[in-house]
Every structure is written in C-alpha cells, then in structure tokens.
Amino acid sequence: MRTTPLTAVPLLVAALAAPAHAATVPAAQPPRVPAGTTAAWVVFDRQSGKFVAARNAHRKFRSASVVKILIAIDYLERRTSVPAADAKLLRIMLRSSDDDAASAFWDRLGKGQIIVRTARKLGLADTTPPPASKPGFWGYTSLSAYDIVRTYRYLLDRATPRVRDTILGHLRAATPCGTDGFDQTFGIPDAVPRPWAVKQGWSGFGTTPPVRCGGDVRAAAAPISWITQRAAESGVPDYGRPVLHTSGLVGKGERYVMALLTAHPAGASWNTSVKRTTTLTRSLYRHITG
Template identity: 80%
Template sequence: MIPLAAVPLVVAALATPAQAAEAKPPRVPVGTTAAWVVFDRQAGKIVATKNAHRKYRSASVVKILIAIDYLERRKSVPSADAGLLKIMLRSSDDDAASAFWDRGGKGQIITRTARKLGLSDTTPPPASKPGFWGYTSLSAYDIVRTYRYLLDTAAPKVRDTILGHLRQATPCGTDGFDQTFGIPDALPRPFAVKQGWSGFGTTPPLRCDAKATAAPMSWVAQRATGSGVPDYGRPVLHTTGLVGKGERYIMALLTAQPVGSTWSSSVKRITSLTRDLYRNVS
C-alpha cells in the first residue's frame, strides 16, 4: 500500500470563465480570517481552497488526533476509556481530552501523528504551554488529510470508532456550548462533524442544555500569554467533517473571528460561510 503521505491532495483544474461566473467563492466578512479546503472523494481532488496551509490554533479539532494516537497504540480499549472517547468525540468533552493528553505524553501525541499522517502544518503547543492541547497548530489542508487517513488508511477499528462517534455528534458540548454551528446548521444530513471553538470563555451566553453539568475547568479557562499561539487574543471557530450523500465531501473551514466577537455573531458568520462554500462545490 502506498503511504498516504506520498499521495498529494490533487487540486481541481482551473474552471472555464463560464464555470467561474457560476461558482463564486464565499465572501469572507470583514475582520474575519478564514481558510478552507473541500475534497471531493468522488472526483479524487480538491474542489475549493483558500489559505489551505494557514495555521490556526486547533481548539477541539485536535481531539481527532488525540483519538487516533490513543487507538493506534493499543490492542484493546478498556470500557472506561471507550466512554471517554465517546464523550470526547461526540460532545467535545475537555476533561476526557486532557486525560488522554496527559497519558499520551502531551505534545508527543502531535509529533507522532503529524509524522505518521504526513501533516506538514501541524505542530504541538508551545513548550511553555505543554498542557494546552487546544493550542496545537494546524491547517485546513492537514485536517482534510486527517479525514482521508481515517477513511482510506486507518485500521477498521480506528476508522469505525472515530467516524462512528463523529456521525453521532451531539447538539450540545459538555461545556454547555451549542455545537450545531457551521456544517450541522448549514447543510443537510448525512454528515459527520468535529467542531472547535476557543476564546469565548467558559460560560456560554445561553446554555445549550439546561440539564448539562456545570462547565468544567479546562484549558480554555487557564491564563497564559499568547507567544507562539496562532491568532491568540482572537476567538476561533472551526467546523470540519464529512458531508453530502455518501459522505462525498471532506470539508474543513477554519476561522479567526474579530477581536471581541460575541458567540452569536461568530456562529452566524461561520454558518453562512459554510452554506455558501457547500453551494459553491455541490
């Protein structure tokens, strides 16, 4: 089998003038920095791209890499850890991610997975912040490559566990934030998603689920300077996953929102961008 790292993400051929007129790229709101890559699995090529290699802080999207590393280093998964994987991937639980992060050697998890998957833009958090898994740097290109690895190369137990949970992502994160922005709100089912958000504090403006437990103290609540962290001081909001009939498209849309943005305004911006991006390729 040819290693995934040796297989490039082919970019679609340039469109004709008529096609270009019909398919205009989404307009990024003023003050927002956006990057995206959409890979068409049926055509075998990238069909939309912008700032593909721009680095963003990962927020919770890194939980996919944490899960890959954990599963590929074990022959079996204890029931307690299976429960942690489930809540980490479906409901973006931070405490579960921190447990795996500490056990896996923190930044070594990112070094191992980046090397194995051929992720050129993915690096661990700064050495001064080893516990901040959400400060991992990554790009839209690398996220798409990660989903391709899961679909085409990973062992069935790894692929089925991770994508199985992402296909059943819950509307609410365990921290009380509504994680239906972007792909879930903008696109029709079916889809499998992993969302990411950072810089909006630990208390959502309106709890997604009144029955949820109090938001845990996690990496987003910690105090630190921003040296070496992409877009530190700006909220980031990311939506990624498999979309379309037969999960035809792999989509990664990363955004750094304007300083001081509210949760509601940021959610509206990324959801609108997601809808326009999908219309542009489907």
C-alpha cells in the first residue's frame, strides 16, 4: 500500500486547507469542542494515503499512558527475545494500561532516554521526556496528536513484524478495565464500531475511580490538588488539568489511524470528561466517514 510519507507535514496542512468540495474533505461537520475543553486530533486514512482531519495537530499534551506504546517499542527493539516475565508485563501494560509494568520498564531502560531514543528513531518532533525535576514520571512525557499517529504508522509500515504484531496484537485485545480500576472504554471503544486497536490515557483524576470498572461503587475521585498548586512551575503541558486521550486503528480493515487528545477544566469530574471525550470521538468518526 502506497502512503503519504511520514514527514509530510506540509501535505497535512494543504489537505486540510483544501476547498470544502474537494474529494478528500468529508462532508460532515467537524466536532464541536465544549467550552473549557482543549482538544487536538489527527486522522490518517491508510486507504487514500491522506490525512483527512486535524485540529491542533502539533499541540503538546502530557502523554499519560499513551507513552506506553513508546516504552514497548524501545524495549522490543533493543532485544531479540522476551523472557516470560517481561512478556507478561508487556501484556498488562498495553492491554490493561498497568502503571507498575510501565514503571518497571521505565526504570530499567533509562527513564527519559527511552523518549529521546524513540523520538529520534521515529522522527517525533513534538515528543520530549518529562522535565528533569520529575524523571520518574513517564506520564509527564510531552507529545502531540500528530506524533501519536506517526507512531502507529511506524508500527504499521516500518517496524519489524515481531514488534508490530506484539504491540498491535495487545492493543487489539485491550481490556475494558484498567488495572487501576478505571474504565478505559471511553473514546474509541464506546464511539466507534469494531474492529479497533486502542491505547488510552488518563491523568489528573486521582487514584480511586468514582465507580470502579465493573460496578463497584467507590468514593468520587477528585483531581489531585497539588497539581493545580504547582501548575505554573512544572513545565508539563496542561499541568493542573485532567487529561483523557484515545488513540488507535479504527474502521474496517483498520483503515484509519486516529489520535484524539483532550485536556479538561481543573476540577472536572471523570464522568463529565469521559462523556465529552466520547462525544468528540463519535463526532470525529462520523466526520471522516461521512
């Protein structure tokens, strides 16, 4: 399949600036972003080899768990075999977004150097490690919707079959519940018909979900207060605001590569943020499919 080169940022801009009657521009209206929410998205059509939707394509967000894809790429490409214990860690990190598994790889592989290496190899111009003051916080990696789409395209078009099949195989089998008890079916899983392969990200909602995935009611989770207090000095995008990200391969034959990143008002609840993100995702999918 012939596709647009990964480096074709000008082509992205040109395609999105095309007249409304152009064949590459969907007829449906793009999503409306609610007041107080910051959103960015990029969608690449693998069938046409073109970008078909974008908003704030290069705006940086803190990665939350989406960075786990980069951690997995770095780990797998630096070895020829995977011990059983590490295979289990990869499985729960990618399918159930397990934080302890991510931290184990993060510490072992050099923390922020993982991001330096993968950004250089994949050509991720918007992706940078966490600030020096917070080297252990892999979720404070900065990235953009464009770079996430670029990462999926790397897996599809350039990675070895072993790396591609391992990572995408796990993302195709993403579990409804994260190991932290949060429901990770927001965004693509709730808004887009199967098949899909997804990696979700969430941060800033505390450590206890308002309703544990599976129906176990818990105390409402509020965003962590010290995040807001130290927002100005952190150097982390949207520090002080909860974020929800949904990304993956969607459509028949995994035709589209989609990334939608959102930052919500400080203090926004999990349920409200999830509804906003899922509504945006549904509208974006309708926009690209007509």
